[in-house]
Amino acid sequence: MRSTFLLAALSASSALASPWGQYQYTTDLEITVDMSNSAAALGSRTNFMADRRQEQPPNSSRGPFKTVNIKVGKNVQNKAIRCKLLDNNGAPIKAARGPNNVDTTFADAGKGEWTFLQESEVSSIICDPAFKKGDGTAAQPEGDKEIRVLLQDQGTELGIPFTLREGSRDELVVGTSSEFSSIELTVPAAVKDSLRCQLLDKAGMPITLKRNANVDTTFADGGAGPWQFETPKKTQVGKIVCDPTFKKAA
Structure with a gap:
């Protein structure tokens, strides 16, 4: 619950930084990556552009986190865009959503958060239109150099x-x-x-x-x-x- 409050505070601080209409328009065109660990009162929210590969460290905290939630803005054309999390060793973090869906890249699809297979700190977040569903292609997209x-x-x-x-x-x-x-x-x-x-x-x-x-x-x-x-x-x-x-x- 405390991490929920933290994410809410992060959202509120972003909204105060600019007029509400401008903030809402911007987030409708972005991907938002929320990570949390309610037991440790940790949360992070990081926004990404939807039309290009982008890599950033997590805002506010590196964790350790237990869940990640990808939110694609309503005006983003590519609703299937996926993001990947790297641990402190630069290795992709695996997470699950449902009993049979385990991956190293994560989409929104309106299905809620993904749960880490193992609690982990996060050093970097990558969102890329080239990422594909599935463990192999997700960890190393075809054509990636x-x-x-x-x-x-x-x-x-x-x-x-x-x-x-x-x-x-x-x-x-x-x-x-x-x-x-x-x-x-x-x-x-x-x-x-x-x-x-x-x-x-x-x-x-x-x-x-x-x-x-x-x-x-x-x-x-x-x-x-x-x-x-x-x-x-x-x-x-x-x-x-x-x-x-x-x-x-x-």
């Missing part, structure tokens, strides 16, 4: 996500002085085992990584989870490079 890289350090509970594009060499300068100890890569399904990336330290030298028995200076997704820093065990990262020409060490 996005590469997600999550740098982490469990010792300081630090996690920073980055996004690159798949298809050609792409580089990203890491603009933080924080030190990291692991990295996780999520890539399109078609190149999950073949596309490799590399981390360079602030001096431009490759960082050696380890996952199980694999030790290398380039790393792939492979659906096998994060890679741990091996040499050194913890360091600042200067650049992330993803390149289709990178090969696994012999």
